Amino acid sequence: MTPSSRLLLLPFAAVAVCAPAHAMVYLSVEEAQKLMFGDQALTPLPLSLSPQQVAAVEKDAGVKFFPGSLRAWKGADGYFFVDAVIGKHDLITYAVALGQDGKVRQVEILEYREAYGGDVRNPRWRKQFTGKQHGDPLHLGEDIQGISGATLSCEHVTDGIRRLLSVYDIAIRPR
Amino acid sequence: MNPAMKTPFVRTAIAAVLLSAGGAHADPAGIDAATAQKMEQQIERLSQELEEMKTQLKQLKAQNEALATQQQQQAAQVQQAVAAAPQQGGISPDLSLWGYGEVYYTHPQHDPALSQADLARAVFGIGYHFDDRTVFNSEFEVEHAVSSASDKGEFEVEQFYVDHQLADWAAVKGGLFLMPFGLLNEHHEPTNFYGVQRNFVETLIIPSTWREGGFGFHGDTSIGIGWDVGLTTGLNLGNWNFTPENPLYRTALELEDTNVAPMQATHQELQLADAQHLSQYVSLNYKGVPGLLAGAALFTGNTAVPNTPPGLPDERVTLWETHARWTPGAADLSAVYARGTISDTAAYNIANAGTPNPIPSKFWGYYLQGAYTVWRHNGYRLAPFVRWERYDMGASYDIAAGTAPVPTGLAADGKPWPQPYDRVWTYGANFYLNPHVVLKADYQSFQTNSDFTRFDLGLGLNF
Known part of the structure; x- marks a missing residue:
């Protein structure tokens, strides 16, 4: 077979592999809730932060905060959050489960839109956040190791989780 | 505590307070009929007022519950709206x-x-999401600032591909x-x-x-x-x-x-x-x-x-x-x-x-x-x-x-x-x-x- 005719076969091979296709939405919000909280009822938690609170979150987390992308729910034994950050060029949507003690229980990537750099989905990478709470450094290259080739995605998800923990501490944590 | 159980308890407590208050002035055994009647009337009036308060409380509670439900519904609606809204500014959420x-x-x-x-290189990239699974990425590069037949610079397409x-x-x-x-x-x-x-x-x-x-x-x-x-x-x-x-x-x-x-x-x-x-x-x-x-x-x-x-x-x-x-x-x-x-x-x-x-x-x-x-x-x-x-x-x-x-x-x-x-x-x-x-x-x-x-x-x- 000549190289050119091999080239022609590639699109057909692509279509053949296409069968078990799954979108780049890896988990829906409902699937993530079920995965993290089982059958627990989750009630939406209104997040109406005052401008002072938004400023406090930005100062505390050291990153910009545009309230609106962050959504929160309360369950019997913890909190469920969905947030989005820019990866390299596009949005990464992720979910975080916090225990009632405010410690991260689980991080899941719901949606990743870019062709490359999707290594933030790696379970071992996400597991680094388990047990982290507000006040921990949560900086890439300090207490969170990055993944070479996906540095920006790792950095931005780390920043997002640090910001989310600030929001929890400033506006949600029972006092 | 069940609210229905509260009334007899409250009534007894008030009676006890009134009785002990009266006791400060006179011996309980020495209460005359008029005073007793007066006290009875007072207790009756108080218990009526209590009933009214109880009804009002019930109404307030119902209102409160309705408000909470409404608030939760609103929160859910806001969250749905947030989820549905395009999450990226600019010309189109599909364009990067x-x-x-x-x-x-x-x-x-x-x-x-x-x-x-x-200025070794200035590169600008344009990407487009056709759908959740198909993305186009491209990068265009100018090397050495100026590109023309008589200049050293180059204008190049560095990437131009579709990923599915x-x-x-x-x-x-x-x-x-x-x-x-x-x-x-x-x-x-x-x-x-x-x-x-x-x-x-x-x-x-x-x-x-x-x-x-x-x-x-x-x-x-x-x-x-x-x-x-x-x-x-x-x-x-x-x-x-x-x-x-x-x-x-x-x-x-x-x-x-x-x-x-x-x-x-x-x-x-x-x-x-x-x-x-x-x-x-x-x-x-x-x-x-x-x-x-x-x-x-x-x-x-x-x-x-x-x-x-x-x-x-x-x-x-x-x-x-x-x-x-x-x-x-x-x-x-x-x-x-x-x-x-x-x-x-x-x-x-x-x-x-x-x-x-x-x-x-x-x-x-x-x-x-x-x-x-x-x-x-x-x-x-x-x-x-x-x-x-x-x-x-x-x-x-x-x-x-x-x-x-x-x-x-x-x-x-x-x-x-x-x-x-x-x-x-x-x-x-x-x-x-x-x-x-x-x-x-x-x-x-x-x-x-x-x-x-x-x-x-x-x-x-x-x-």
């Missing part, structure tokens, strides 16, 4: 724009007259895309590497920015193995310049910029590329442990050769490399080894015998690099680094017996010809204003071509 670029200042220590400043997700673990891409080799080629933005300019191994041995036209399949497994395999255009040895009048480079900057290296000089960048000869590549990376990356890649294919002299045999170019990077905490350690071969070069070289720039049959290089974040504050980050590298663009030549691959005399400019190999120490630091903007400084010491030793400054950005 990005860019990167770098400016150099380079000062050769032994010949300051050759100092140069250059087939499954969680696999995607297919087609078009002009970056080759998955080494640590730098696919991540060549200035914020991603240490030093003002890209390292020599990943410029002269693995060309950068190296892209080919074709198809590839790629994906990531859940245990952290990334894979990429495809069929692309290859090299064209017809592009080789055997007879430069002068050395193609006199400084380290020129060495990197003038496409003198074997694969730099012959890759086609999908510019009316020869497609009769195709090449294959495969790349594997392990990223399963956070902070660790280890991988290898192989590229091989026959090359296009010129028609003159007639009857030249097909020449096969093979390049393989292996790389590792480990970033434990503030440290960042990396290493790359790359080796390439070009087969059957003898006939082509002998047909051009005596020229100052024959085609090598072997080339290789490696580097070891260590960086450490010594300071980090408010988004600023300072990371000094040191790198040791060796490269040899002409490790072996199949040439006519008795001829030298590099002319031994002086070149037309009265200086010896530079050697295609060297050992280089680089010391420097990257200072990040934030993850997207970096200032760089380094000092490079060349052991063989010692005239190249230089001091550099750089500014890089990436968004």
Whole structure:
């Protein structure tokens, strides 16, 4: 077979592999809730932060905060959050489960839109956040190791989780 | 407590209070009938008022519950609205724009007259999401600020491909895309590497920015193995310049910029590329442990050769490399080894015998690099680094017996010809204003071509 005719076969091979296709939405919000909280009822938690609170979150987390992308729910034994950050060029949507003690229980990537750099989905990478709470450094290259080739995605998800923990501490944590 | 149970309890308590209050004035046994009647009436009135209060309380509670439900519904509606709203500003949520670029200042220590400043590259990218699984990415680059027939700059399409997700673990891409080799080629933005300019191994041995036209399949497994395999255009040895009048480079900057290296000089960048000869590549990376990356890649294919002299045999170019990077905490350690071969070069070289720039049959290089974040504050980050590298663009030549691959005399400019190999120490630091903007400084010491030793400054950005 000549190289050119091999080239022609590639699109057909692509279509053949296409069968078990799954979108780049890896988990829906409902699937993530079920995965993290089982059958627990989750009630939406209104997040109406005052401008002072938004400023406090930005100062505390050291990153910009545009309230609106962050959504929160309360369950019997913890909190469920969905947030989005820019990866390299596009949005990464992720979910975080916090225990009632405010410690991260689980991080899941719901949606990743870019062709490359999707290594933030790696379970071992996400597991680094388990047990982290507000006040921990949560900086890439300090207490969170990055993944070479996906540095920006790792950095931005780390920043997002640090910001989310600030929001929890400033506006949600029972006092 | 059930509210219905509260009333008798409250009534008894009030009666007890009233009785004890009365007792302060008189002996309970001495209460007259009138007083008792009065007290009874008072108790009756109080209990009526209590009943009224109870009803009001019930109403308030119901109102409160209704309000809470309403609030929750509103919160849910807001969340749905947030989820449904396009989450990205700009022209369209499906369109992405990005860019990167770098400016150099380079000062050769032994010949300051050759100092140069250059807007080395300004690159802008446009991407578009056709749907959740199909994305288009492109990058357009202006090198050296001005591009025209009489200028040194170039305008290039650096990437132009469509990527389609087939499954969680696999995607297919087609078009002009970056080759998955080494640590730098696919991540060549200035914020991603240490030093003002890209390292020599990943410029002269693995060309950068190296892209080919074709198809590839790629994906990531859940245990952290990334894979990429495809069929692309290859090299064209017809592009080789055997007879430069002068050395193609006199400084380290020129060495990197003038496409003198074997694969730099012959890759086609999908510019009316020869497609009769195709090449294959495969790349594997392990990223399963956070902070660790280890991988290898192989590229091989026959090359296009010129028609003159007639009857030249097909020449096969093979390049393989292996790389590792480990970033434990503030440290960042990396290493790359790359080796390439070009087969059957003898006939082509002998047909051009005596020229100052024959085609090598072997080339290789490696580097070891260590960086450490010594300071980090408010988004600023300072990371000094040191790198040791060796490269040899002409490790072996199949040439006519008795001829030298590099002319031994002086070149037309009265200086010896530079050697295609060297050992280089680089010391420097990257200072990040934030993850997207970096200032760089380094000092490079060349052991063989010692005239190249230089001091550099750089500014890089990436968004």
